[in-house]
Amino acid sequence: MTLRALHERARQVLDPVHYDFMAGGAGEERALADNERAFDRYALLPRVLRGHARRDTRVDLPGAPGAGPVVVAPTAFHRLAHPDGERATARAAAAEGAVLVTGTAATVTVGEVTAAARQAAKDAAVWFQLTLHPRPEVTEALVRRAEKAGCTALVVTVDAPVFGRRPRDLRNGFTDLPPGLAAENMRDLPGSPPGALTDIPMSPALSWSDLDALLATTALPVLVKGVLHPADAELAVAHGAAGVVVSNHGGRQCDAVPAAVDCLPAVVDAVAGRVPVLLDGGVRRGEDVTVALALGATAVGVGRPVLWGLAAGGETGVRRVLAELRDGHDHTLALCGGGRNADLTRDMVVRRGGTR
Ligand SMILES: Cc1cc2nc3c(=O)[nH]c(=O)nc-3n(C[C@H](O)[C@H](O)[C@H](O)COP(=O)(O)O)c2cc1C
Numbered sequence: 001m002t003l004r005a006l007h008e009r010a011r012q013v014l015d016p017v018h019y020d021f022m023a024g025g026a027g028e029e030r031a032l033a034d035n036e037r038a039f040d041r042y043a044l045l046p047r048v049l050r051g052h053a054r055r056d057t058r059v060d061l062p063g064a065p066g067a068g069p070v071v072v073a074p075t076a077f078h079r080l081a082h083p084d085g086e087r088a089t090a091r092a093a094a095a096e097g098a099v100l101v102t103g104t105a106a107t108v109t110v111g112e113v114t115a116a117a118r119q120a121a122k123d124a125a126v127w128f129q130l131t132l133h134p135r136p137e138v139t140e141a142l143v144r145r146a147e148k149a150g151c152t153a154l155v156v157t158v159d160a161p162v163f164g165r166r167p168r169d170l171r172n173g174f175t176d177l178p179p180g181l182a183a184e185n186m187r188d189l190p191g192s193p194p195g196a197l198t199d200i201p202m203s204p205a206l207s208w209s210d211l212d213a214l215l216a217t218t219a220l221p222v223l224v225k226g227v228l229h230p231a232d233a234e235l236a237v238a239h240g241a242a243g244v245v246v247s248n249h250g251g252r253q254c255d256a257v258p259a260a261v262d263c264l265p266a267v268v269d270a271v272a273g274r275v276p277v278l279l280d281g282g283v284r285r286g287e288d289v290t291v292a293l294a295l296g297a298t299a300v301g302v303g304r305p306v307l308w309g310l311a312a313g314g315e316t317g318v319r320r321v322l323a324e325l326r327d328g329h330d331h332t333l334a335l336c337g338g339g340r341n342a343d344l345t346r347d348m349v350v351r352r353g354g355t356r
C-alpha cells in the first residue's frame with residue numbers, strides 16, 4: 001500500500017473525531033497546508049557520473065549512532081489509532097532502524113515502549129519527548145522515568161507555551177481521551193492525585209533558565225524541538241542543546257508561521273554544524289527526505305504518516321511507512337549520484353518553476 005492509500009484507509013477506520021484530532025491544525029490550517037506544499041516548491045538538481053557504487057543513508061544522532069534518516073516524531077495518544085498503541089509503533093521503528101520519540105502524551109508507559117523496541121531490535125534507540133512542567137519536580141520525575149526506561153536522549157518541546165487553538169477539535173468537542181486510555185507517563189507524579197492524568201499542563205512562563213535546569217538534572221543529550229527563528233537555534237546551542245528540531249508542530253500551534261522546511265536553511269546556517277539539525281512537518285515521500293537533507297538537515301521526523309500506518313495496519317502499517325520513506329530517499333540519493341547523505345548539498349536544491 002502506498003502512503004496515500006494508508007492515509008485513506010486510516011480515514012476510513014478511525015473515529016472521525018479522532019481522525020480530525022490527528023489530521024487537523026491550528027486556525028485556518030495554513031501552516032499545516034504549507035508544510036506539505038513547500039516541498040512541491042523545491043526541486044532537486046542531480047549530479048551525474050559520481051561513481052558511488054554503494055549507498056549508506058544512516059546518520060549519527062544523539063544517543064542513536066547509525067540510525068536511519070527518518071525519525072518517528074512524537075505524537076500523542078497512539079492507542080486512539082490502534083489497540084497496541086505505542087507498543088506497535090516501537091516494534092515497527094526498531095525493526096526498521098528508526099529512532100522513536102515517545103513522550104509525555106503516550107498512552108503506553110515509556111518503560112513498556114522501550115521494552116517493546118528492544119524486543120524487536122536489541123540496539124533500538126528510543127528518545128523521550130518532554131513537555132516541561134511548570135513545577136520542576138514533576139519534570140524531574142518524568143526525566144527519571146525516561147532514564148530508567150533506557151531512553152538515550154530527551155526532546156524538549158518549546159513551541160507550546162499554550163495549547164494551539166484547533167477548530168476541528170473545538171467543533172467536535174474533543175477535549176479528553178475515551179475511558180480506558182490515559183497519558184500513562186503522567187500517573188502518580190509528585191503533588192498530583194493518584195491515578196490517571198490526561199491533562200498535560202503547558203506554561204508560557206517557561207524560559208531558557210528552565211532548559212538550563214533540565215540540563216543540570218540529566219546526563220542525557222537534550223534536543224530542543226520547535227525552533228523556527230535562527231536566533232533561537234543559536235540560543236539553544238549556546239545553552240547546551242545536543243540538537244535542534246526545526247518544526248512548527250505540524251501546523252498545530254501558531255497558524256501564522258511559515259512551512260518548517262522553509263525555515264530550515266537559516267537555522268542550519270546559525271547552527272553551523274555544531275549540533276545536528278532535524279526537520280519535521282510535511283514529509284510525505286522519499287524525495288522530501290532527500291530535499292530536507294540537501295538543505296542541511298541531519299534527519300527528518302514524521303508525525304501523521306506514522307499515525308495513518310498505525311491506524312491502517314498496526315505494526316505492519318508503520319513499518320511500511322518508515323520503509324517507504326527510507327527506501328524512497330535511498331533511491332533518490334542514487335538518482336542524484338550520491339553514496340552518502342553528505343553528497344547532497346544545498347546547490348542541488350532549486351525552486352520549482354525557475355532556477356533559484
Ligand atoms: C496527533 C498529533 C499529536 C502530536 N503530539 C505532539 C506532542 O505530544 N508533543 C510534541 O512535541 N509534538 C507533537 N506533535 C507534533 C509532531 O511531533 C510533529 O512536529 C508533527 O506532527 C510533524 O508534522 P507531520 O505530521 O506533517 O509529519 C503532534 C502531532 C500530531 C499530528
Ligand SMILES: O=C(O)C(=O)c1ccccc1
Nearest residue numbers: 076104105160200249252
Ligand atoms: O496535539 C498536539 O499537537 C500535542 O502536542 C499534544 C500534547 C499533549 C497532549 C495532547 C496533544
